[in-house]
Amino acid sequence: MNAMSKPSLEPDALDGGTSARLRGDPIAGDRYWSRDFMEREWDRMWTRIWHIGGRLAELPQPGDYVVHNFRHESVLLVRQQDGGVRAFYNVCQHRGNKLVWNDGGSVGAFTCAYHGWRYQLTGTLCYARDPENFAEGDPSGKIALKELPCDTWGGFVWYSMDPRAAPLAAYLDPIPRLLKNRDVDKMTRVIWRRIKVDTNWKFASDNFNESYHLPDVHPSMGIYVVEHYTGHQFEIYPSGHNRVVELGHPSARPIVSDLWVNTLKAWDLDPAAFEGRPAESRLALQRARRTLGPSRGHHYMTKLEDHELTDYFHHTLFPNVTITATPNDGAVHIFRTEPDANDPEKCTFEYMMLAPAIEGVDSVATVAGMRPLREAIPEELTFGVDTVGDFVDEDLSVAVHQQKGLHSRGYTDAHLTEQESRVRRFHEVLNDYLDGRR
Ligand code: FES
Ligand SMILES: [Fe+2]
Numbered sequence: 221m222n223a224m225s226k227p228s229l230e231p232d233a234l235d236g237g238t239s240a241r242l243r244g245d246p247i248a249g250d251r252y253w254s255r256d257f258m259e260r261e262w263d264r265m266w267t268r269i270w271h272i273g274g275r276l277a278e279l280p281q282p283g284d285y286v287v288h289n290f291r292h293e294s295v296l297l298v299r300q301q302d303g304g305v306r307a308f309y310n311v312c313q314h315r316g317n318k319l320v321w322n323d324g325g326s327v328g329a330f331t332c333a334y335h336g337w338r339y340q341l342t343g344t345l346c347y348a349r350d351p352e353n354f355a356e357g358d359p360s361g362k363i364a365l366k367e368l369p370c371d372t373w374g375g376f377v378w379y380s381m382d383p384r385a386a387p388l389a390a391y392l393d394p395i396p397r398l399l400k401n402r403d404v405d406k407m408t409r410v411i412w413r414r415i416k417v418d419t420n421w422k423f424a425s426d427n428f429n430e431s432y433h434l435p436d437v438h439p440s441m442g443i444y445v446v447e448h449y450t451g452h453q454f455e456i457y458p459s460g461h462n463r464v465v466e467l468g469h470p471s472a473r474p475i476v477s478d479l480w481v482n483t484l485k486a487w488d489l490d491p492a493a494f495e496g497r498p499a500e501s502r503l504a505l506q507r508a509r510r511t512l513g514p515s516r517g518h519h520y521m522t523k524l525e526d527h528e529l530t531d532y533f534h535h536t537l538f539p540n541v542t543i544t545a546t547p548n549d550g551a552v553h554i555f556r557t558e559p560d561a562n563d564p565e566k567c568t569f570e571y572m573m574l575a576p577a578i579e580g581v582d583s584v585a586t587v588a589g590m591r592p593l594r595e596a597i598p599e600e601l602t603f604g605v606d607t608v609g610d611f612v613d614e615d616l617s618v619a620v621h622q623q624k625g626l627h628s629r630g631y632t633d634a635h636l637t638e639q640e641s642r643v644r645r646f647h648e649v650l651n652d653y654l655d656g657r658r
Contacts, residue, residue, distance in 0.1 A: 229455060232394060236454030236462055239641045245648045246633040249626035252420040258564040262291060265653040268382040269539060270391050272556060273297045275409060276375050277595050278324060279305060283341055286324040288379070291561045295368060296320055296330075297377045298341050307370035307379035308343050313363050330365075339365055374543075375405035375574075393459050395535050395543065401523045402545055404552055407574035411586050412596045414570050417603040417616055419623040421540060421567035422646075424557035427615055428534060428542040429462055429642035437614045442471030443479045445532055449639040460538035460649040460658075462642040468530035468547055469502035487512060502530050509547075517579030520550045536642070538649050549584060550576040565623060569603070571612055587612070 234241055251257050274286035279299040287310055288295045294310035296319065312319045312332040319330055319339070329346060330339040338347035343365035351358035369380045371388035373396055378388050389396065417423075427433065434447045441447060446467040453465040470480045481491040484501055487508035494501035509529040513521035521529060533545040544553040552574040560566035575584045575593060583590045587609035601608050603616045625631060636644060652658040 229453065230394065230398065230463070233455035233457055233463070236456040236464070236642045236645065237449070237452075237639050239636070239638055239644065241456075242641060242644050243648055245644065245651050247644065247647050248633060249628070249631050251647070252422060252623060252626045253564050255564055258559065260654050261559070261650070264656070265539065265650065266290070266381075266559075268380070268385065268653065270371075270378045270380045270385065270388055271295075272541065273307060273370075273377045273379045274324075275595075276305070276372060276377060276405070277409065279377070281326065283328055284324075284326045285320065286377075287320055287322070290558060293381070294318060294320075295379055295381075296365070297370065297379065298343075300341055305370060305372065305377050306341075306343065307368040307377070308365035309368065311366070312337055313345065313365065314348070319365070343367055373405075374399070375407065391459070392461075392537065394457055395461055395537055398463060398533070398535060399543065399545060399552075401525060401528060402550070402552060403520065403523075403576065404543075404574060407552060407576050408593050408595060409572050410575050410584055410591045410593060410596055411571065411573035411588060412598045413572075413601055413608060414568055414598055415601045415603050415606075415608050415612070415616070417567055417569050417619060418565060419567060419616075419619040420564055420626075421557040421559045422650075423567075423619040423622060424542070424555060424569060424615075425536065425539060425646050426643050427619065428536050428555065429464075429646050430640040431464055431466060431534075432637055432640055433615075433618070437618055438611055440477070441611070443477040444468060444470060444483070447471045449637075452639070454639060454642060456642060456645050460652075462536045462538075462645065464534045464642070465527075466532040466534070467499075467502065468532055469498040469505075471498075506530050517581060518550065519579060520576040524550075536646070538646065549578060551584070569612075569616065571609065 229235060271288065271290060273288040273295055274297050278284065278286050282299050282301045285296055285298045288297065296308045296310040298306055298308065300306055310319050312334065314332065314335055314337050317332055317334040319332055329341070336349045337345060340346045345360050345363040348359050351360060369383065369385045371378055373388055373392060431449065431452055434441050446469060451467040455463040484491045484505065487505055489501065489504050489508055494504065506526045506529045509521055510526065528547065530547050535543045537543065540557045542555040546553065554572040554574065556570040558568050573586055577593065583592050607613060608616065634643065
């Protein structure tokens with residue numbers, strides 16, 4: 221890929237910068253606030269896709285577990301004696317008490333708080349009080365927690381509520397292939413924030429599926445990334461996932477900032493030599509990182525291709541996860557948005573920063589300042605009350621106002637640019653689920 225051309229399209233990608241292959245399904249406002257629509261999403265989509273349940277680093281030992289609550293459902297992810305992880309509905313088979321009430325921990329067995337039934341890590345019932353008092357005999361060994369399909373990728377444990385779900389690898393394709401040069405599974409989650417926002421969950425899917433908003437919502441992003449769509453490659457995949465690649469060098473728009481100058485200097489490049497030629501500085505930075513990176517402890521760089529040393533790769537996994545791979549110390553940012561249990565106009569927006577190890581360095585630069593390279597504990601925040609991080613605050617501030625606008629009788633459908641084709645694509649894939657085409 222040279223500096224002047226767009227990145228080449230992945231072999232199995234459709235050009236996401238054109239609407240030619242889209243049906244043109246309307247994106248009406250009620251999708252964002254109707255309770256009926258919210259329930260259809262639950263019945264036809266959320267109960268069929270793969271969800272991130274937890275991170276393997278949370279489950280180092282047999283008996284370690286995490287709970288993932290999603291709307292009214294609760295799923296238990298448990299590290300097994302054999303090293304595997306299994307997923308169970310978090311509900312006692314006696315009379316339906318929620319089995320585990322906290323978010324995670326470590327146990328030898330799960331004991332129900334109501335009548336003391338006990339389950340092994342494998343989910344099998346191993347004790348029921350008064351076993352002689354069951355007409356059919358002691359249920360121990362015969363009854364088990366209801367299990368769900370469970371698998372791992374990227375250091376995360378995933379589960380699906382659909383017993384007939386396609387394998388996780390097939391569901392995620394081609395995202396793992398696109399991220400093959402990043403050892404996401406070996407990275408450390410140095411930031412983990414869960415932010416309550418008064419907007420429908422789909423704002424995030426829409427927002428991350430276009431870069432049209434960058435100049436207006438993120439005016440400072442042009443310091444280090446090309447803002448204009450002609451510097452972006454938009455891709456749409458048959459599986460329903462999307463990607464955009466943004467060239468990593470300053471915008472042509474004059475912006476006063478030392479950031480790029482300092483980046484070049486940090487890699488022994490003379491910023492004056494690239495005055496007015498930011499695209500060339502991108503290529504020079506690739507060469508410098510290629511040459512110097514490993515000797516400076518950035519061993520992860522040896523696996524990265526040249527463009528991965530400077531550019532930004534936003535992967536939007538249908539329906540609600542975005543994985544953004546960056547050249548900034550190799551960090552990967554993951555965003556996940558989930559609906560509120562009851563209210564279609566509320567959601568939880570989750571932000572995680574994953575960082576690779578850099579030899580000789582024990583802390584990493586983040587939106588929250590320097591953080592130690594160790595697993596973060598989750599921070600529970602509320603948008604409008606807490607500061608949640610520069611770019612995230614910028615996106616969310618629009619999202620809450622868009623939610624209001626989407627109620628207006630004056631809005632009937634989106635009027636999109638070609639570069640926003642992935643936005644309509646997202647809604648068409650959602651409609652495929654809702655209408656039984658997927
Ligand atoms: S509901 Fe769990 S033991 Fe009775
Ligand atoms: Fe944004």
